[in-house]
Amino acid sequence: MAELVLDPPLALTSRLAAALRRGGARLWIGAALVAILVLVALFAPLIAPHDPVEQDLMSAQLPPAFVQGGEAAYPLGTDSLGRCVLSRLIYSARIAVVVALIAATLAALIGIALGLFAGSFAGWVDQAISRLIDVWMAFPPVLLSIVLAAVIGAGLTSVIAAIVVVDWTRFARVVRAETMVQLKRDYAAAARVIGLTRSATLRLEILPNLVPLLVTLLAVEMGIAILVEVILSFVGISVAGDTATWGSMIAEGRQIVYQAPWIMALPIGCIITSVIGLNLLGDGLRLALDPVQRR
C-alpha cells in the first residue's frame, strides 16, 4: 500500500504570519485605531491634562493652543464653561468603549442563541423567531431607544439596554441564515451520521464556522453602539449631568458653532475615527480568519 506523504510542515508562526498578511492594511490600521481608543479610555486619568468637569470661566471658549489666541494649558481649547476640550474628549472615550463592549457583546449573545435556534429548527420555531425579528425591525431603533430610556430612566444601563434590545436582531438574522447554509453542507450531514446530537452539531461543527462572520459583525455592531450612544447623549437621555460624552459635547458645541467650531468638530472627528477603526478591524479580521481565504 502506497503511503501518502504530507506537504512540508507549516510552522505555527508562519500560519499566524499568513493570517496577518491576508488581513492586510485594514487589519493593521483598524487594530491601531481601536488600540488607541481603548488605551485612551483605560488611562484617561493619566493622559488628560485637566479634570473633565473642572470649570475655568475666566478662560471660556479658548481656541486650540496651536491657533492664535490659544493657551498651552488647554491643548485643544475650552468650551463655553471653560472646561478642557481635550480632557473631555479623553474621558468621553471611556463611555464609548464601555457601551461598545458591553452592548455589542450582549446583543451578540442573544442574537446568536436565537439565530442558531431558528436556523436549526425548521418549521414553526423558525417562523416564530423570524416574524418576531421582522416586527422588531419595523420599529425605528432610535425611537425605541428613546422610549426605553424614558421608561427605565436615563443612565448608562439604559443606554446599553436600549442598544441590546434593538440590535440583537442584526445578529439573529445573519446567524439564522448562515446556520441554514452550513447545515446543508456535507460536513454537517456527516456530523449527524456520526451520531452527534443537534446541540453538539451546532456547538462543535456550525458555530466555529460562523466565527469569521461573527467577528466582523461584532466589530461593526460596536461602531453602531457608539453611534447610538452619541445620538442618545446628544438628545440628553444618556448618562446624566456633566459627564463628558461625545454626544453631549456635540450638543453643547452646536449652540456656539459659529464662535467656536472646534468644540463640535473635535468630538465628531473622534466618532468618525472610532467607527472607521472598528469597521476596518472587523474587515481585516474576517479576511484573516476566513477558512475559504486560507491557503
Next chain:
Amino acid sequence: MTATLAIEDLKVALRNGAAPVLRGVTLQVQPGEVRGLVGESGAGKSMIGRAVLGLLPTDARITAGRISFEGSDLVAMREADRRHLLGRRIALIPQDPMTSLNPVRRVGAQLTSLLRHHLGLSKSAALARATELLVEVAIREPERLLTLYPHEISGGMRQRVLIAMAFACDPALVIADEPTTALDVTVQRQVLQLVERLRLRHGAAVLFVTHDLGVVAKICRTVTVLHAGRVLEEGETRDVLVRPRHPYTRALLAATPRADRPAEALRPVPLALIEQLWSEAHRLDRLAVAGPL
C-alpha cells in the same frame, strides 16, 4: 443468523409521497458481507443508504417497508436510540471527501471527538487511537496530520481520514456512498484496497453503493442491481457478472469498458429496454395508488 442489515419492501417517495423513488426494495447484508449496490443515476441507490442513515431529504417519506439493523427496526426506532447506533455500529464513507470534513476544525479534533463521543475515551487515549487509525490507512506522519486543517491536505488524504473515521468504532455496517467517484483513477484503486483491508481487520459488513461495475467486480462478493427504485437482479457477483439473467444487467455489462475488449464493442443500454423498465415502474405506481386488488 440475523442479517446485519435487512431491508424489506422499502418504499420511499419524494414531495410528500407524490414522487416514488424506491418502489419496494428488498435486500440483505449478512455479517462480514460486501454487497455492491449498482444502478444508473436516479436508480435510487444513494436513497437506500440515506434511508438507513436517517438522512432522507426533508420532503421524502418512507411510505412502506422495514429497515432492520441486527434485528431492530431503524424506522420505528426512537431518534436518540438511532443516534446511539450511528457512527458506532453503522458508519458512512461519504461521496465527496472535499466537503465532508468540517473546514475550520483540525483533523485531529474531528477524529478524537468521534472517539470520545462514542467510546468514552480520555483525551490522550483518543489521540493515541486516532494515530493508530491513521497508520492503518497508511498515512505517514500521523501525529502531524492530526494538527492540520482539511484544506491543508489532498483529496486522497481526506478520503483516507474519512475511511479511518468510518471504521474508528468497529462498526458492524459501513455504507460506502460512491466513495471513489470524486477521486482520480490511481487514488480510486488505493481507496478500494484500504476499504477491503479495514473491513477485514474490523470485521464490518459493507454496503458499497456505486455505478461502476468494475469496482463491484473487484471488491463485492454479492451484488444488487437497481433500476427505477426496483431490484432487477441480485446474487453472487461472479454469477451476476458472468451469467446475468436480467436483460438490463446484460446491457449494463455491454456498456462497461473493459481492458480485454475493443472500445467498438461497447454498446449503450438500448432505449427500448429503458422505456420498458420505466413503464413497468409506472404501472407499479398506478397499482399502488389503486390499492390492493
